[in-house]
Amino acid sequence: MDDRPDWNPFRALSRRVLTNDEPLVLSDDVRALLLRTAHEVAIRDAEAALSTKEGALALMREATRRISEGSNRLTDALHVMWQHQRAGDYDTARKLMRDVLAEEVVPYYRQLAQGQLDDMADEP
Structure with missing residues (x-):
């Protein structure tokens, strides 16, 4: 995907500030x-926070949390969705993406x- 966010600069800054205690x-x-x-990451009122x-x-902290938790959740x-797809259980696979x-x-x-959900639209 060419609209993938580049969070590397943010992650580097976050690591320096939140982990290494740099000012x-x-x-x-x-x-x-x-x-x-x-x-x-869909945080509103960021301007006011700054x-x-x-x-x-x-x-x-909130942006870091959303990036990390969202990545882990997805x-x-x-991983589980693909297991269900391989087993032919597309209903459960679709439910996993709907839950996300x-x-x-x-x-x-x-x-x-x-x-992922759209890709399964034609599956039984």
């Missing part, structure tokens, strides 16, 4: 990165889950 410097580039990432360092850190569901869609907020992960 968060809210430069124009960092603000732009945080705003872009917030948009990509008005304070505490808000920016909370925004970073990966786990895909019911919980997931990150548009990219939702798009991937919907694509």
Whole structure:
């Protein structure tokens, strides 16, 4: 997919700040990165969060959580879905993707889950 978000710069910043305890410097580039990432993970009011360092850190934590949990949720569901597909159980496979869609907020992960669900539309 060519609309895959590039979260590597955000992950690197998050690791430096949240894991290595480096100070968060809210430069124009960092603000732009945080705003872009917030948009990509469906966080509203990101601009307001960036008005304070505490808000920016909370925004970073929430974006990190959404990326990580969404990735884990989708990966786990895909693994089980493929097992059910191989066994010919498409109803359960579809349910797994519907469950992901019911919980997931990150548009990219939702798009991937919907694509899997659409791919099974013609299956029994």
